[in-house]
Amino acid sequence: MLQVQSLTKRFGPILAVDDVSFTVAKGEVLGFLGPNGAGKSTTMKMVTGFLSPTAGTAIVCGHDIQKSPIEAKRCIGYLPEGAPLYPDMTPQSFLGFTAAIRGMTGSDRASAISRAMALTELQQVASQPIETLSKGFKRRVGLAQALVHDPEVLVLDEPTDGLDPNQKHQVRQIIHEMAAEKTIIISTHILEEVDAVCSRALIIAKGRIVADGTPAELTARSPIHNAVTLRLRKTPPAGELKALGQIAGVASVESLSELGAPAYRVIPADGTPILQPVSKYVSDKNWEIEEIHLEKGHLDDVFRRVTTGTEAAAA
Numbered sequence: 001m002l003q004v005q006s007l008t009k010r011f012g013p014i015l016a017v018d019d020v021s022f023t024v025a026k027g028e029v030l031g032f033l034g035p036n037g038a039g040k041s042t043t044m045k046m047v048t049g050f051l052s053p054t055a056g057t058a059i060v061c062g063h064d065i066q067k068s069p070i071e072a073k074r075c076i077g078y079l080p081e082g083a084p085l086y087p088d089m090t091p092q093s094f095l096g097f098t099a100a101i102r103g104m105t106g107s108d109r110a111s112a113i114s115r116a117m118a119l120t121e122l123q124q125v126a127s128q129p130i131e132t133l134s135k136g137f138k139r140r141v142g143l144a145q146a147l148v149h150d151p152e153v154l155v156l157d158e159p160t161d162g163l164d165p166n167q168k169h170q171v172r173q174i175i176h177e178m179a180a181e182k183t184i185i186i187s188t189h190i191l192e193e194v195d196a197v198c199s200r201a202l203i204i205a206k207g208r209i210v211a212d213g214t215p216a217e218l219t220a221r222s223p224i225h226n227a228v229t230l231r232l233r234k235t236p237p238a239g240e241l242k243a244l245g246q247i248a249g250v251a252s253v254e255s256l257s258e259l260g261a262p263a264y265r266v267i268p269a270d271g272t273p274i275l276q277p278v279s280k281y282v283s284d285k286n287w288e289i290e291e292i293h294l295e296k297g298h299l300d301d302v303f304r305r306v307t308t309g310t311e312a313a314a315a
């Protein structure tokens with residue numbers, strides 16, 4: 001559905017996007033992550049034909065965005081960064097305008113507008129000037145504009161930026177409901193969003209892809225993936241604690257004083273599952289457990305590691 005081929009963008013001395021290639025299939029929701037200035041928006045602008053690349057191209061539904069921009073843009077819905085709108089129009093007139101630009105007329109146009117409004121729940125503000133709408137509603141108008149022609153490919157640049165938790169949930173719900181029928185790319189700084197809506201995530205740093213995988217695969221790269229956290233009633237004997245660190249598959253045992261002593265995190269070597277041997281050991285020694293918890297890992301650790309650490313430099 002979408003093939004990005006060696007996209008590169010240079011702004012004078014700045015190499016904003018550096019030879020980025022990836023493909024996205026129908027039914028996939030690809031999360032685009034990366035620090036500020038990583039090149040996410042620039043990549044999206046090139047994919048949607050708003051910016052011409054220095055090198056490379058994107059093929060959208062079989063159409064090269066540079067050679068056949070009109071055909072390619074026909075199958076793309078794009079919510080640009082900051083969701084720019086015409087403030088003196090109403091959602092109704094703005095959607096009417098975008099549907100007309102998309103070539104829709106008559107009853108097709110009317111039904112496209114009501115469908116987009118219903119999906120984004122804009123009916124109650126349909127006739128209110130956009131400049132008087134709250135930020136969340138403005139963003140929904142931007143989303144409705146991207147959906148009005150029921151495109152096969154959706155490119156959404158930070159669709160939930162600045163929304164309250166309920167509205168974030170709603171926008172994710174909309175994305176989730178459409179996902180099976182479309183190809184969707186969203187950029188976000190909210191890492192929990194990746195788990196909530198994305199089937200796959202790309203992390204980019206300094207214009208290059210530094211990680212690509214399902215949310216579960218990326219989370220598994222966290223140093224605490226499969227670690228076991230224990231909170232105990234009493235501090236165990238030092239010798240028993242030391243022996244815990246020597247169980248096969250255990251790399252180390254950290255004391256977690258911030259949880260209120262005594263608490264420990266048992267870190268596995270290379271993410272090896274250690275829950276069974278650790279819990280057996282703990283019960284053999286009759287340690288009184290207040291809490292035992294298997295860590296899945298945190299995407300933010302992985303994000304920090306690949307965007308600031310040695311892996312980013314090596315990529």
Ligand SMILES: Nc1ncnc2c1ncn2[C@@H]1O[C@H](COP(=O)(O)OP(=O)(O)OP(=O)(O)O)[C@@H](O)[C@H]1O
Binds near residue numbers: 011016035039041
């Ligand atoms: N029109 C432009 N002229 C010059 N430099 C630009 C232009 N647009 C983007 N850049 C630069 O390109 C780099 C990538 O910017 P981009 O907006 O793609 O980042 P981003 O990943 O979307 O960041 P953010 O998370 O802050 O939205 C930045 O260094 C930015 O300053």
Ligand SMILES: [Mg+2]
Binds near residue numbers: 041081157
């Ligand atoms: Mg951006």
